[in-house]
Amino acid sequence: MSGMIGRLHVLTDPRGGRAALATLAAAVAAGAPVVQVRRKHCTDRELYDFAEVVADFCAAAGATCIVNDRLDVALAVGAAGTHLGAHDLPVAAVRKMAGPDHLVGGTARNPRQARELVAAGADYLGVGPAYATTTKLGLPDPIGPAGVAAVAAAVDVPVIAIGGVTAERVPELLAVGAWGVAVTAAVSEAADPAAATERLLQQLDRAR
Ligand SMILES: Cc1ncc(COP(=O)(O)OP(=O)(O)O)c(N)n1
Ligand SMILES: Cc1nc(C(=O)O)sc1CCOP(=O)(O)O
Numbered sequence: 001m002s003g004m005i006g007r008l009h010v011l012t013d014p015r016g017g018r019a020a021l022a023t024l025a026a027a028v029a030a031g032a033p034v035v036q037v038r039r040k041h042c043t044d045r046e047l048y049d050f051a052e053v054v055a056d057f058c059a060a061a062g063a064t065c066i067v068n069d070r071l072d073v074a075l076a077v078g079a080a081g082t083h084l085g086a087h088d089l090p091v092a093a094v095r096k097m098a099g100p101d102h103l104v105g106g107t108a109r110n111p112r113q114a115r116e117l118v119a120a121g122a123d124y125l126g127v128g129p130a131y132a133t134t135t136k137l138g139l140p141d142p143i144g145p146a147g148v149a150a151v152a153a154a155v156d157v158p159v160i161a162i163g164g165v166t167a168e169r170v171p172e173l174l175a176v177g178a179w180g181v182a183v184t185a186a187v188s189e190a191a192d193p194a195a196a197t198e199r200l201l202q203q204l205d206r207a208r
């Protein structure tokens with residue numbers, strides 16, 4: 001499965017909870033096509049319960065639901081896909097278990113990793129950190145638009161730029177070959193998450 005994945009991925013606030021769900025509801029109502037359930041430091045049951053609510057919400061709204069890190073949870077809640085990084089199960093293993101119709105995304109930081117992930121069966125790549133981010137600790141230095149460009153030139157699957165992405169930065173990322181963007185703070189820390197989502201979507205529409 002590839003090619004037509006949505007261009008705006010809204011990641012849930014990793015703390016989860018009601019505020020995360022309210023933000024998500026606003027983002028999806030404003031037209032966010034893809035939601036990624038990203039939650040850390042919780043029990044499996046808490047993750048499952050949260051993911052189930054998000055997946056049901058996405059199904060009702062026609063949005064694509066992707067679960068970060070966990071194929072088992074993605075399958076259990078009927079999500080469309082799973083996103084995998086270097087510390088998660090390998091893309092090839094997940095592809096083997098999930099079959100051809102499950103969306104599988106991988107995190108790439110350079111062209112070599114990107115080619116390997118695509119060869120292993122990734123449908124799309126999350127590429128970053130494009131810019132400095134306060135949402136996630138321990139990342140390498142930002143790769144900037146030039147780093148995103150290098151990955152986009154190396155593969156033929158959609159590249160989703162992530163890390164410190166704002167609406168203002170969308171044009172320069174699309175200009176270097178990104179298909180779309182993934183955001184946390186730009187939506188979840190916005191005073192008006194629906195308006196922030198609309199601004200991101202406008203930039204994605206305008207710039208291509
Ligand atoms: C679209 C997208 N791209 C990259 C990531 C990062 O995934 P990963 O490297 O597994 O890191 P964590 O998100 O698990 O901290 C992502 N989640 N989404
Ligand atoms: C979850 C995540 N992964 C990244 C990576 O580069 O692997 S950057 C990132 C944080 C995305 O949130 P924000 O839009 O608030 O920067």
Ligand SMILES: [Mg+2]
Nearest residue numbers: 069084085088
């Ligand atoms: Mg991960």
